[in-house]
Amino acid sequence: MRRSLGDSPWVQRLFRLPLTPARARSELDAEIRFHLAERIDELVAAGWRYEDADQEIRRRFGDLEAYREQAHVIDARMLRHHHRVEVIEQVRRETRRAVRSLLHSPLYLAVSVLTLGLGIGCVTAVFTLLDRIVLRPLPYVASERLVDVRSAVDGKAVAGYWGVSVGGYFAYRHHNHSFSELGAYHLWQPTLTGGDLPAERAAATFASASLARVLGLRPLIGRFVLDADQAAGLPSIAVLGHGLWTRRYGGDASILGKVITVEGMRVTVVGIMPAGLGLPDQPIDLWLPLPIDSTAPPVNDHGLQVIGRLLRGVSIESAQRDLAATTRQFPQLLPAAYSTLFMSDYHFRVDVVRTRDRVLGNIGRVLWILFVAMMIVLLVACTNVTNLYLVRLQVRERDLAVRCVLGASRSQIAWHLLSEWLVISTLAAVIGLGLAWAGVQLLQSVVPFSLPRFAEVSFGWRESAFVTGLSISLGIVFGALSGLRYATLDLSTLRESPRGMTASRYQMRMRSVLMASQVALALVLIATAGVLFQSFRNLRNVRPGFDPDGLVTFDIAPPLATYHSYEALESFYRRLITRLSQLPSVTEVGTTQRLPLGTRNADCQLVFVERRPLPRGAHAPCFVVAQVSPTYFGAMRIPVQGSVSTWTDVELGVAGVVVSQALARRLWPGENAIGKAINTTGDNPPFYRVTGIASDVYGDGLEQPPSDIVYFPLIPRAGTTRWSPSEMTIVMRTHSVSVEPLKGTIRRTVAELDRNIPVANIQTMGDVVASSMARVTFTMLLLMLAAGICLFLSASGIYGVIAYVVGQRRGEIGIRLALGGHATQVSRTVMLQALRIATIGTLIGLLGAAGSARLLHLYLLNLASDNLPTLIVAALVVMTVAALASLIPARRAARVSPLEALRN
C-alpha cells in the first residue's frame, strides 16, 4: 500500500496548471471513486457479491453527497484565497519593480513628478476657491431655496436695483403663494459706547422676526427677535453676534439681560447667536428688531432688503411671476406710495434672484474661467510628461519585449506600466497638494481685497479627495495609453535594431502632434491673459478725476444722539478738519458723505430744477448726492470751475452746491450751469444756487461712466430740511508715504474731540482704488500666472522634442557634415522643422484664442475692445519662445563632430 514516491511527482507539482473550481471538483470525484473501487475490490476478493459489496461500502462511507460537498466547499475557498494572494503578490512585485526601474532614471522621475505636480497644484488651488466659494451652498438649511427679492428700476432713475418698501414687503408677504416665509432686514453701522470699553462701530442689522424662519437662525443662548419686538417704535432689545460677544464682552453669558448703549439708545441683550451665523456673506455683530408696522401709511421708500424662502418645488421663475402680479397691483394696493405714473416712469418691477447668485455676482464665472485655465496648464504639463515617457518607452521597449518572451503575462506587463504611472502620479499628487495648500495660504495672506465668501475658504477633505481622484485618474489614463502603445508593440522589435523604424516614425508623429497642441494651448492662455491685462491697463489708465497719491481716508460716525443738530455736526467736522490739517505732514483735509470708488451704498435723490416745472404727473430724475465740506475739492484735487462755498457760507446757511460736469451736461445741455438752481424737495423755493462745476469723477467704478453727482453743503439752506448722514469719510492729503504711522495720530486726534466716536477703515486712497479693481486684478494675476507656467512648460517641451530629434539624427547629421554640408544649414533645417510645427500650433491656437477672448468680453468684462493686437502679440511671443527653445538644440546639431557621429 505505502508506495515510496520519488521526488519527481512532487517536483512536477510545481508546474501544475493552476486549479479551477471545476478541475478541483473532478479531482475530488476521482479521489472518492478510487476509494470506493479499492474497498469494493477488497470485499469482492473476500467473496462478496459485487452488488452487496457496493452497498456495504457506501454504507460505511456515510453520506457521500454531504462529504463531497463539504470537501468541495473547502477546496473552493482555498482556491479563492490562493488567487487573491497571487494577485496581491503580483501587484506588490510589479510595483516594486516599477519603483526600482524609476529610481534607475531619477532625472526622468523628478522632471515628470515636478511637472505633473505643478499642474495638479494649479488646478487644485483654483478648485479650492471654486469649491468653497461657488460650489458649496450658503451656510443655511436648504439654502438653494433662498432668494433675494428686490425692486428693479430704470427709466428716470439710475438703472439698478433698489430694496423693497415697507408697504411692498407686507404686500408680498400677504399676496404670494410661492414662499414659505419672507424676511426683511436693513443694515446699519451704529456706534457702541458705555462702560469702560472704547467706542466701537458694529456691523448691525435691523431684522424682522420672520428672517429667523427664512434663514433658520437659532440663537446660541436666549432668544432671537420676536414679532412683538417689532411693534415697538425704537428698538429696546438686541441679540449679539458671536463675534461681538467674544470680542467685546469676553464671551460671558451674564451679558444676557444687561443693558448696552447702541448709538445712544439703551437696549437689553436678550440673545446670543452662534459663531458663523450671519446674513449671507455678511457677518453681523448686532441684531435689532426691525421697527416696521403693516398698518402705517405706505411710503415710496425702498430701504428694506428682503430674503424669501421658496416653498418646496416652486421655481424661481414662477415666484417671479407671482410677485410681479402683486407688483403690478401696487397702485391699487398702495395708492399713497405708488402712482401708475411712477410705475411706468421708473419702469418699476420686482426682481427675484437666488441669494447665492446675488452674493457671488460674476465671481462664479471668474473662478470657472480660472479653473479651465488651470486645466489647460495641467494638460500642457501632461503633454510634457507624455513626451518624456515616449523617450523612455523607446529605451525600455526591448526590456519589455524580453520580459514578454520570457513568459511575463500581458496582465503583468500592463500592471507594470500602470504601476509606474501610479507611482509618478501619487508623488505628483503629494507635491500638488503641497503647492495648492501653499497657494491658498498665500492668496489668503497676500490678497489685500476680499472675494465673496473668501473667509469660508480653507483646505479640507474635499480638496484632498479632488487631488487624489485627479492624480489617480491621470495615472490610469496614462497607464492605459501606454498599455495601448504596448499592445501595438510586436516582438519583432527584438530582431531589429534597438530603435525600430516603425516605432520611431509613429513616435515622431505623436511628438509633433503633442508639440503643436502645446503651442496652441499656451497661445490660448497667453492671449486670454493678454486681453485681461489690456483691460486692466485700460482701467489703470483711467484718470479717476482726483489725485489718489498721498491721500489717506477713514470713516467716522458721530452718534446722532449727541450731534442732533446740523450746527453741532458742522462744528464738529470743522474742528476735526482744522485739527487734522495742523498735523505735521498733512496739507489739506476734507470730508464727504460718499467716497469715490468706496463701498458705501449710494442712494439717489430726486433733483428739481428751478423754473423748470415738470410736466403734470412726471417725476424728477434721481441723482446721487453727497454732502461735502468746503475743503473736500481741495483735498481730493478735483478741479472746480467757478467757486466753492466757504465755511462761513455754510454756517450762515447760504451755501450753494457744486455739480459734476456730467450732471451739468445732462441738466443744462449747451448752457452754463453756474448760477442755475436746484433742490431736492420740489420745484418751489428755497433753491440751492450752483456755484461751481466739478470736473468728472469716476466714482462708481473705473469701467463705469463718470458719476452724475450733486455736492451739497454740510448744513442745509435756511428753511429746508435735509437728512443728516450718519457716516462720513475724511480725506487727508499727506506727505507721508505709509499709512501706519498716521493711524495712532488719527485715533488720538479724534478721541481728543470726542472719545465716543470710533474711527474705522483707515486706508490710503490707493487701496480704495485697488480694491475697486480687485476682481479684474485677481483674475488677471492668476491668468497671467497660468499663462506663464504654460509658456515655460511649452518651451521646455519644445526644447525636449527638438533635442531628442537632434540626438536621434546625429548619424545623419554627421554624414551631411562629412559630405561638406554647412553647419548653419544643418541648424537651419532643425529650426525650420521646429518652427513648422510651432506655426501649425500657433494657427490653431489663434482660433482658440480669438474664441476665448470673445467669451471673456461677453461674460466677464462687458467692455468691447480690439483684441487683434493682443492676439498678434501673443502669437509673436509664443513663436519667439518656440524659436528660442529650439535654438539651443539646433546649434548643438551644427556642432556634431562628423567623425564621432559616424563612429557611433
Added chain:
Amino acid sequence: MEIDLLPGTLDLFILKMLSWGPMHGLAVLKSIERVTRGQLAIEEGALYPALHRLEARGLLDAVWGTTEKNRKAKFYRLTPMGRRRLTAEVSKWSQYAKVVRMVLTTVMR
C-alpha cells in the same frame, strides 16, 4: 467497543499517519484502523473533508500518482508546517491525557 472521536482528533490522526510517509486517503484510513484496531467509529467519507481542510491550511501537500495496482490516486504528504503542527499537537495531547488521567485517578482523602 467502538469509541466516538473527540473533535479535532481525526486531523491529528491524519497528521500522525502521514508522518510515516506520503500515502493516499484510503491508506491513511487503513493505517488508522490498523493502529486503533478498529475501535474507532469513523464514517469513511469524513476523511475527505478533513484531508482537504488540512491541505487548504497548508499542513498537507497533495499530488496524483499511481498505486501498485496501477490505479490513479491522490497522495498526501506532510509539509514542514504540518510536521511542526504535529509535534505541537502531540505534546498538547499528551499533556491533556496526563491531566485527565490524573484527575480521574485521584482518590479523595
